[in-house]
Amino acid sequence: MTTHLLIVESPSKAKTLKKYLGKDYEVLASYGHVRDLVPKTGAVDPDDNFRMQYELIDRNTKHVDNITRAVKDADVILLATDPDREGEAIAWHLSEILKSRKALKDKKIKRVVFYEITEGAVTDAVKNPRAISMDLVNAQQARRALDYLVGFNLSPLLWKKIRRGLSAGRVQSPALRLICERENEIEAFKSQEYWTLHFDGDKDKVTFTARLTHFEGEKLDQFAVPSAERNGEIIAFLQSHAKGVAKVREIEKKRRLKSPAAPFTTSTLQQEAVRKLGFSTDRAMKVAQSLYEGVNIGRTVTGLITYMRTDSVTLSKEAMTEIRGFITKNYGADHLPKAPVFYANKTKNAQEAHEAIRPTSVTRTPDSVSQYLNDEQRKLYEMIWKRTVSSQMMPAQFDTVAVDFNVGGDGNVFRATGQTMIFPGFYAVYHEDQDDSPSDDEEKRLPAFKQGDVVDITKLYGEQHFTQPPPRFSEASLVKALEQYGIGRPSTYASIISTLQKREYVILDKKRFTPTDVGRVVNKFLSEHFAHWVDYEFTAKMEDELDDISNGKEEWIPVLEKFWKDFSAQIGEKESVSRKDVTQEQLDEVCPKCGKHKLTIRLGRRGRFIGCPGYPECDYTRNVDGSDGGPANEKREIGVDPVTGKLIQLLFGPFGPYLQLGEMEGDKKPKRVSVPKNILPDQVNFEIAEMLLALPRDLGAHPEDKKKVIANIGRFGPYVSHDGQFKSIPKAESVFDITLERAVALLKEPKAAGGRGALKVLGKHPEDGQAVSLYAGKYGPYVKHGKVNATLPDEKMITTVTLEEAIELLAAKAGKGKKKPAKTKAAPKAAAPPKLKAAAKAKPKAKAKASKAKKAA
Known part of the structure; x- marks a missing residue:
């Protein structure tokens, strides 16, 4: 027994x-x-x-x-x-x-x-x-309850005010706000011209460059030289006074230390995996989970890393002892600090009892286990191992030098800087990447100077610059921002990002997030009408309260009561907001066609556009970017392919826009490829067309049978295929970047459950317990329950439709099919907000009875 x-x-x-x-x-x-x-x-x-x-x-x-x-x-x-x-x-x-x-x-x-x-x-x-621990359980229940109350109340409101199938979340909505606000900053940004002045010099056959920092005794700020004209004036002055030479005025030398980074938390692991390895945050967590759960090392299955969901940078005493011994043995005593290095947790409420993400044994080096790991596991393990070991090593040491030169007078100062690494310290193991800024640790050597030296100026010139808008968020920088603002917790960052992508509120373009038109309208509605609940400070405070519940400092029911009191009142108040106020934005511009109405920005089926509110009397439209609106399905010439010399055209068929290379040649059809749904027809330029026409991509031979693995885009979006088997590429990943190894892993994943042809089983219907399933039909995606089929109003919902949305669509379809008196009550909405107890009491007994057994569970 x-x-x-x-x-x-x-x-x-x-x-x-x-x-x-x-x-x-x-x-x-x-x-x-x-x-x-x-x-x-x-x-x-x-x-x-x-x-x-x-x-x-x-x-x-x-x-x-x-x-x-x-x-x-x-x-x-x-x-x-x-x-x-x-x-x-x-x-x-x-x-x-x-x-x-x-x-x-x-x-x-x-x-x-x-x-x-x-x-x-x-x-x-x-x-x-x-x-x-009931404190931890209650904290999770409170989080789940909050997410439910927000989702089940806000989402139906979005259906009424904007479009069916939309959703709002307690944490995803502030994250969407971050991305939309950054896009607004970029659009409002006005670039400003400025110039920097330099001279190139040569000493002892070593060239160097110096930059003008002071002119006529005044320190130059960024915009001190605002134009080519002013740049020319200064260069002319310096040339006439300098006589082709610069004199060393002052030499400043310093020793700079660069300390190693702390061991990985969930957040920093995700950021570095995105930057260094090109993973998505979701992929990083799945690979980390596989390393944590165990890998077959010879005859023994062993977990290679500690638990991967943590906000702590602490290492256990046993781990520190092992790491310090390993450093001494393999890198020398000079690379080991006198005492263990401790790092302060930057995350509020970090759980000190947890450890940072580290190898379970530092003696299992990346080289010693690489033969047992797949490529993704090997890369991630190596990064975790190196980060952990380096965190306990000596700082890297640099000698820096700054040399000031006078050119054409004491008031005109140019500066040249250089540095050399004199001790690698932790750089012997690991070098952290930066996301949006260049590294300041590159070697840059200067010739040997002494005060009073005179050097020849080989070139005196100015460089034109323009200020740049703030960069769009990458996955790495978005995770960093979520952590800084206190939005979500380490275990939720990946799901926040994937939810925004699945709902098609944002797209990842060139590894940067751009909000879609629908995402921007949703954010505008929430920011204007639910500002308090998408406020960064409020969201962070809510997370702190959930942490307090898990630590036993607060009770969970009072936290929910406080939240619900104000939130439910706001929901009721916003029912009266008109759809027009949400989806339309008036411009201070009169329609150029009819001259009667001010133009408005509207949300259409294929995104935002500018139109005349006098429609149908006036049909003036144009794109938001200012180009002529024109018919939505008008074919367009994109350019000529440089390889084949054939014309690239954007055309429209029964399944949407597609690109065509060349024309029919006898019975031979020209190459065609669908335009993905996240790319609007007016966004298709030559670069995008070339990338799409390069499809399908041959990823290489499958390791098991050596048959080709292909990546392509079809009617239902990007996919990989092998030997007649097809698998959709997740939205967080790109058909242009997916690797052979990742494609093989996708193809191995089990198919969605369901009856013949079912793409997915959404769940059981609350009335009879029968399955509600999602199908792809001849005329588009639909949901099915028993003998009732209901078409999805928007094909994009195929990847996002929920059980609640499907039940409402089916109820509406079932209602249409029955002959009822004119005053018959409308079919119940499964996703209606839980506002009044009276409404709950009005539920048919059949519904309560049908789910009685499950409730008991």
């Missing part, structure tokens, strides 16, 4: 732990979360002390059943889910389910926590179990 049952989240982790713990332990996986809120109105009831109605997640029912059966043969149940709020909540939900099934009679149930999957850490954790 098995005496111990240990439950983890992941099946791969379960296999690893089983090998560590032996025959007296049965190890099963829950496969992630086991319960979630019922996906309908009233799942969180503000009128009943925020009572939350849970149901089993359908895909994990069989795993919960297996766990329930295994409990019967165990004396002790150990819940070893992940060591964070989500993991604690999963442990609690499992405990509650087992209690409701009366499976825990005379059984001991304990919580087990470990931060690395090594035999020593796991064995020690099993020997020291604890009780489930």
